[in-house]
Amino acid sequence: MRLKFFVSILLIFLFLVGCSANKNSLEEEEGTVEEVNNKEEPIDKQEQESETDEETESNIEEDPRDEDVQAEQAEEQDVDNSSASYLMDNTNDYVKEVINGGQILQVITTYVGEDEGEGSWDLWETTIDGETHKFAVKEDEEGLYTGYPESEYYVDLVYPLEEGKTFENWGEVNTITKIDGTMTTEAGEFNHVVEVKTADNWTLFFAPTIGHIRSVDENGNVVSELIEIIPQ
Known part of the structure; x- marks a missing residue:
C-alpha cells in the first residue's frame, strides 16, 4: 500500500x-524605574528627600509593568493550543x-x-x-x-x-x-x-x-x- x-x-x-x-513567540516587556539625579544644590536635607520621593512616585506610576500589564503578559505566555504554533x-x-x-x-x-x-x-x-x-x-x-x-x-x-x-x-x-x-x-x-x-x-x-x-x-x-x- x-x-x-x-x-x-x-x-x-x-x-x-x-x-x-x-x-507566535511572546516578548515580555522590561520596565525600569529611572533614577532621578538632582543637579541643583538642595536648600536643606528635608527638602531634598521630599523632592526625591515625589519624583520616584511619579516614575513608579509611569512604569509600564504595573499589575494590569503583568497580568496580561502572564496570560499571553500561557498560550492555549487554539492559537499555538506546532x-x-x-x-x-x-x-x-x-x-x-x-x-x-x-x-x-x-x-x-x-x-x-x-x-x-x-x-x-x-x-x-x-x-x-x-x-x-x-x-x-x-x-x-x-x-x-x-x-x-x-x-x-x-x-x-x-x-x-x-x-x-x-x-x-x-x-x-x-x-x-x-x-x-x-x-x-x-x-x-x-x-x-x-x-x-x-x-x-x-x-x-x-x-x-x-x-x-x-x-x-x-x-x-x-x-x-x-x-x-
Missing part, C-alpha cells in the same frame, strides 16, 4: 525526527531516541534554511547513525505538514484543532484524539500536547513550538521520543 510505504519512510526520516519556528523552533537542535528493528538510534535534527522552491517550507537535516537526510516542514492556517523537499508530503495536523476531527493521508484516515494533553519526556514537560491516531493504529504526539515529540506503535511500544532540545 502506497501510504504504508510512505509512512514507514517518514516515520524513520521524518516523523521520528520531528515535525516549529514559533511564529512548527519546530528553528533556533534549536532536537535529539530523539528512535528504535528501528530493535536497534536504538540517536537522531539529531538541525535547521538548515528555507526551501528556495515554491512555498515557505523549512528545511531540516537529520543525522541518523552517521548518515544525513533532508526533510521539509511547513505550517499554515490549515495545518502542519512534513515531507521531502520539492516532493511528496504528509499531513501531521489539521487546523483548527478539534478532538474527533479526521483527515486523510494518501487515502487513509487519521484522527485527532486529544488536543490539550500533558506529556513528559527526557527533554522536559510539554503542555497543550495534541494526540493523533493513524490509520495503522500508531499514536503520534505533537507539542507547541516543538512539533513531533513521541511515536507509539500499534502494540503500545514507544518507537521515537524527544530526549533533548539544544539551543543553536
Whole structure:
C-alpha cells in the first residue's frame, strides 16, 4: 500500500525526527524605574528627600509593568493550543531516541534554511547513525505538514484543532484524539500536547513550538521520543 510505504519512510526520516519556528513567540516587556539625579544644590536635607520621593512616585506610576500589564503578559505566555504554533523552533537542535528493528538510534535534527522552491517550507537535516537526510516542514492556517523537499508530503495536523476531527493521508484516515494533553519526556514537560491516531493504529504526539515529540506503535511500544532540545 502506497501510504504504508510512505509512512514507514517518514516515520524513520521524518516523523521520528520531528515535525516549529514559533511564529507566535511572546516578548515580555522590561520596565525600569529611572533614577532621578538632582543637579541643583538642595536648600536643606528635608527638602531634598521630599523632592526625591515625589519624583520616584511619579516614575513608579509611569512604569509600564504595573499589575494590569503583568497580568496580561502572564496570560499571553500561557498560550492555549487554539492559537499555538506546532512548527519546530528553528533556533534549536532536537535529539530523539528512535528504535528501528530493535536497534536504538540517536537522531539529531538541525535547521538548515528555507526551501528556495515554491512555498515557505523549512528545511531540516537529520543525522541518523552517521548518515544525513533532508526533510521539509511547513505550517499554515490549515495545518502542519512534513515531507521531502520539492516532493511528496504528509499531513501531521489539521487546523483548527478539534478532538474527533479526521483527515486523510494518501487515502487513509487519521484522527485527532486529544488536543490539550500533558506529556513528559527526557527533554522536559510539554503542555497543550495534541494526540493523533493513524490509520495503522500508531499514536503520534505533537507539542507547541516543538512539533513531533513521541511515536507509539500499534502494540503500545514507544518507537521515537524527544530526549533533548539544544539551543543553536
